[in-house]
Amino acid sequence: MPQSPIERIVVSRVAHQLVVQRLVERVYDRRIISNVERGAYVECLIELALSELRPPWSLTDTWASWDLEQSESGARIEIKQSAALQTWAAPSAKSSPTFDIAARSGYYTEGDNEWIETEAPQRHADLYVMARHDEDDPRVADQRLPDQWAFYVVPEHRLPGQKSISLNPLRRLAEPCGFDELAEAVARAVAGLPSLKADQRSRSVS
Numbered sequence: 001m002p003q004s005p006i007e008r009i010v011v012s013r014v015a016h017q018l019v020v021q022r023l024v025e026r027v028y029d030r031r032i033i034s035n036v037e038r039g040a041y042v043e044c045l046i047e048l049a050l051s052e053l054r055p056p057w058s059l060t061d062t063w064a065s066w067d068l069e070q071s072e073s074g075a076r077i078e079i080k081q082s083a084a085l086q087t088w089a090a091p092s093a094k095s096s097p098t099f100d101i102a103a104r105s106g107y108y109t110e111g112d113n114e115w116i117e118t119e120a121p122q123r124h125a126d127l128y129v130m131a132r133h134d135e136d137d138p139r140v141a142d143q144r145l146p147d148q149w150a151f152y153v154v155p156e157h158r159l160p161g162q163k164s165i166s167l168n169p170l171r172r173l174a175e176p177c178g179f180d181e182l183a184e185a186v187a188r189a190v191a192g193l194p195s196l197k198a199d200q201r202s203r204s205v206s
Helices: 005-028 037-049 169-172 179-191 198-203
Strands: 057-059 067-069 076-082 097-099 104-108 114-123 127-133 149-153 164-166
Touching: 005 037, 037 057, 037 067, 037 076, 037 127, 037 149, 037 179, 104 164, 127 179, 149 169, 149 179, 164 198
Parallel strands: 076 127
Antiparallel strands: 057 067, 067 076, 097 164, 104 114, 127 149
C-alpha cells in the first residue's frame, strides 16, 4: 500500500534521527575524538559553558570567520583547540600543542556569506579561547569530559604578531581555567576590552 504524505514525512524524520544518532555514536561519542571533528565538539562545549551569560553567545555558521558571537554587543570569539592524544597516533605519542592565530586577509559577513577584503591582514575576533586537552594516559583520557579540558582566554590585542602560538608562551598570557570558570573568564575579558572589532569596523565604514 502506498504511503500517505504524512507517513512519508514520519519515515523520513525517523530515518534522519537514526542517522544523526549513529553519526554521534561513530564520530563524537568516543574517548579520543578525531582532530577533524574535535573542533566542532569543542565549539559546542564552549557555547554550553557560556550559556549562562547575558547577552547570550551563539555559534556562527561553519564558514564564518569567528566561532561565537554575542548578541547586542557584537563581541566575537575565535576558538582553537588541541589535544595530547590523537586517533591517528600511537598511544605513547604526545602531540606538541600549537594554536593557529594567523591574521586573515578578509572575513565573511553573516547571513549573505559575502567575503570582505581588508586593507591589511588582521584578526577579526575580539577574544581567542584556546582549549587544551592535556591528558596523555589513554586509560584515563576522555575528550568528552568537560573537566579534562583547560581553557585560556586571551584578548586578541595581546596576542603576538605571528601565525601560531605554543602552549608555554600562551601560559604567559593567560591563566588556564576549567569548564565551570570559563563563563566568568570570558565575561571579565570582554569587560576589559578597549573596543570591539564590530565597533571599529562600523566607524571605518561611516
